[in-house]
Amino acid sequence: MALTREAASTPRVGGPSRRPHGKRPPRRTADARAGYAFLAPWLLGFIALTAGPMVASAYLSFTDYHPVRGGDWIGWDNYQRLFDDPRFLDSVEVTLLYAVVGTPIKLAAALGVAMLLNNRRGGQGTYRSAFYAPSLIGASVSIAIVWRAMFNDDGIVDEAGQLFGMSEGGWIGNPDLSLPMMILLAVWQFGAPMVIFLAGLKQIPNELYEAADVDGAGAWRKFTKITLPMLSPVLFFNLVLETIHSFQVFASAFIISGGRGGPANSTLFYTLYLYQRGFGQGQLGYAAAMAWLLVIVVGIITLIFFRTSRYWVFYSGEGR
Incomplete structure (x- = not known):
């Protein structure tokens, strides 16, 4: 009987360790x-x-908030007023035209120069640095x-x-x-893509x-059948980034146009x-509505890119 009690009180060597259910080991807790x-x-x-200002701007977009006199809840009035504002419609037209025309030209220039620099020749580092330099300084105020x-x-x-016969002005x-x-x-700053x-x-x-x-394929056939399909993931990445950037143009437009x-x-x-309305006229509620509309539109465009990428983006090793 004593032996049985002693055996029962002696822990088994090598047996599974037991801890109260739901408690984390001290080391994992630390x-x-x-x-x-x-x-x-x-x-x-x-x-x-980030999160705090986003929530605040979402609330302000439903108010007529002014930094001096405050504001009241007005619901969807700001969003409805946007489409009755002719200057807002002009800004949408200018931005869309800039994105639709400028982005493809910028990507085409970037791809063309990249293909030229891809050839093995002397001084590649110098050429790459020279072409990339505008992307480093192009967005600055001085430029x-x-x-x-x-x-x-x-x-x-x-x-x-x-000198070439163009009119003065x-x-x-x-x-x-x-x-x-x-x-x-924008095209001049093609260094990053x-x-x-x-x-x-x-x-x-x-x-x-x-x-x-x-097989006797020419340069154009090699470009369309090899280069573009193999480069499609990179092209997709650059397309998404440059499209988003095209909707965010501000500094250069503000300086060149004098803010007008x-x-x-x-x-x-x-x-x-948006800047003119929010900080020039103090209509922060209206500007917040513009900001959130921009977020929604850019999100929809990005979603369309991702949904349609399955038809033209090819990844290595992916069966089709």
Whole structure:
């Protein structure tokens, strides 16, 4: 009997350890606390600088809030007023035209230069740096000021145009040329998508081009049957990013047009008009409605891109 009690009181060696149900081991608890401690700065920043302002702007979009006199709840009135505002419609037209025309031209230029730089030749690093440099400085205030001076009346572009028989007058003051000038500025900053295209071109096996040469395929056929399909994931990535960026143009439009969006609203981009309404006229509720409408539209366009990508984006190893 004593032996039985002693055996019962002696723990079995190698047996499964048991702990009360629902309790976490001390080590895992300490690791979890350390993880939350490291995440705390990011979580606080996200709540204070991103999530909080988003919730506040969503509420303000349903009010007629003014920073001085406050505001009252007005429901969907701000959203309904948008489509009765002719300047809002002008800003939508300018931004859509800029995105539809400028984005494909920018991507085409980036892909063309990337294919040229993909060939093995001396001085590749210098050429890549030179073509990428505008993307580093193109969005800065100083470059926008220089661009305005170049395309203004009696600017270097105006003087060069007169040598080739163009009429006198800068591009900035011409409603027919001001938006093309902004598109030209965007295309000039093709360095970022160019680098991404160049990385994608490096991943295409050279054996595919060698086999195409054996079959007698020309340059255009190799481009359409090998380069574009193999590069389609990279093209899709650049298309989504550049489309989103095209809806966010502000700094260059603000500086070049002097914050007015002229002449004749030809450079009145969506974000510039949002700024005029919110910070120029103090109509923060109206501006918040514009901001949320932009978020919804960009989200829908991005969703369309992802849904239609299955028909033209090809991933290696994916059966079709």
